[in-house]
Amino acid sequence: MNARPYSHVIETLRGTGLRPTRQRIALAKLLFDGGHRHVTAECLHADAQEAAIRVSLATVYNTLNQFTEAGLLREIVVDSQRCYFDTNTENHHHFFCEETNSLKDIPSEDVVLLKLPEPPAGKPIKRVDVVLRI
Amino acid sequence: MNARPYSHVIETLRGTGLRPTRQRIALAKLLFDGGHRHVTAECLHADAQEAAIRVSLATVYNTLNQFTEAGLLREIVVDSQRCYFDTNTENHHHFFCEETNSLKDIPSEDVVLLKLPEPPAGKPIKRVDVVLRI
DNA sequence: GTGATTGCAAATCTTTTGCACTAAA
DNA sequence: TTTAGTGCAAAAGATTTGCAATCAC
Numbered sequence: 001m002n003a004r005p006y007s008h009v010i011e012t013l014r015g016t017g018l019r020p021t022r023q024r025i026a027l028a029k030l031l032f033d034g035g036h037r038h039v040t041a042e043c044l045h046a047d048a049q050e051a052a053i054r055v056s057l058a059t060v061y062n063t064l065n066q067f068t069e070a071g072l073l074r075e076i077v078v079d080s081q082r083c084y085f086d087t088n089t090e091n092h093h094h095f096f097c098e099e100t101n102s103l104k105d106i107p108s109e110d111v112v113l114l115k116l117p118e119p120p121a122g123k124p125i126k127r128v129d130v131v132l133r134i
Numbered sequence: 135m136n137a138r139p140y141s142h143v144i145e146t147l148r149g150t151g152l153r154p155t156r157q158r159i160a161l162a163k164l165l166f167d168g169g170h171r172h173v174t175a176e177c178l179h180a181d182a183q184e185a186a187i188r189v190s191l192a193t194v195y196n197t198l199n200q201f202t203e204a205g206l207l208r209e210i211v212v213d214s215q216r217c218y219f220d221t222n223t224e225n226h227h228h229f230f231c232e233e234t235n236s237l238k239d240i241p242s243e244d245v246v247l248l249k250l251p252e253p254p255a256g257k258p259i260k261r262v263d264v265v266l267r268i
Numbered sequence: 269g270t271g272a273t274t275g276c277a278a279a280t281c282t283t284t285t286g287c288a289c290t291a292a293a
Numbered sequence: 294t295t296t297a298g299t300g301c302a303a304a305a306g307a308t309t310t311g312c313a314a315t316c317a318c
Contacts, residue, residue: 018297018298019291019292019293019296019297019298020292021291021292021297021298021299022291022299023298023299024298040282041282041283042282054300055299055300056299056300056301057283057300058283058284058285058299058300058301058302059298059299059300061282061283061284062284062298062299065283065284075214077211077212077213077214077265078211079211079214080209080211080213080214080215080216080217080218080307081214081281081282081307081308082214082281082282083214083282083283084214095251095253095254097257098260104254106251110249110250110251111247111249111250111251112247112248112249113245113246113247113248113264114246114247114248115244115245115246116244116245116266117229117240117244117245117266119229119266119268120229120238120268123231123268124268125266125267125268126232126267126268127266127267128264128265128266128267129263129264129265129266129267130247130262130263130264131211131262131263131265132250132251132253132259132261132262132263133259133260133261133262133263134253134254134257134258134259134260153272153273153316153317153318154317155272155273155274155316155317156274156316157273157274158273174307175307175308176307188275189274189275190274190275190276191275191308192274192275192276192277192308192309192310193273193274193275195307195308195309196273196274196309199308199309214282215282215283215306215307216306216307217307217308
């Protein structure tokens with residue numbers, strides 16, 4: 001499968017102004033081929049090792065941050081000790097299992113917020129995060 | 135004011151099985167006298183210094199964790215780099231200002247959730263956290 | 269006294285950074 | 294070539310831990 005040029009991945013990277021390097025292409029493939037994923041830097045690095053992709057942990061951290069800045073990923077805050085990244089950047093929510101430290105997407109339409117408070121003047125609400133801890 | 139015996143604080147600590155030591159009494163006073171607060175270990179330690187309370191940062195960390203375990207505090211997860219503790223342990227939600235890293239309580243009744251998804255079998259929802267990022 | 273608690277310093281864990289080297293344009 | 298990106302090791306920041314000294318009972 002390494003024969004494929006991954007032109008779609010390369011296009012996406014180019015679109016964000018990030019050079020399509022070997023490492024970024026490989027990580028993008030791990031992240032975006034297949035269904036949506038929730039990853040930490042550590043776990044994506046492990047996946048890369050397993051797939052025999054040579055990439056340093058520092059580069060995984062940098063790449064996750066760059067992808068997030070570029071809008072390809074979204075950061076999820078559920079644990080004050082670790083950063084999670086979600087390949088699903090649509091508006092949605094999460095189950096978080098504290099026992100297994102695992103996340104599960106909740107489609108936006110499965111949570112209906114009937115009422116929200118007014119934000120302080122001059123500070124619009126940027127994002128509504130609903131986390132159901134299980 | 136250091137003349138007061140703080141019997142209420144001492145009672146509370148005794149109720150949790152924690153010995154009412156000088157440090158725990160002083161920190162409890164900082165936390166629970168006056169209105170509700172949102173603190174980090176670092177900031178509570180600074181408050182203690184300012185109040186001329188000699189207590190090490192390690193003890194502040196330990197105390198915050200012990201108070202949380204005892205149900206006197208609640209941990210709020212809004213930032214994957216830092217732990218926040220809330221003296222309000224009632225069911226409620228938060229505004230989080232990403233610019234100033236500051237939290238503001240939202241009374242439970244100001245957020246109405248009309249619909250929630252079913253949790254996975256055998257894993258009841260422990261807590262619903264709504265964070266409005268501003 | 270005895271066992272819990274504290275303080276300090278060292279350790280740990282996650283994440284970032286400096287810099288020489290390598291690769292993309 | 295020129296500039297961006299990478300890897301490594303070191304640094305940084307938050308939190309925990311080991312252990313001797315101290316305090317509550």
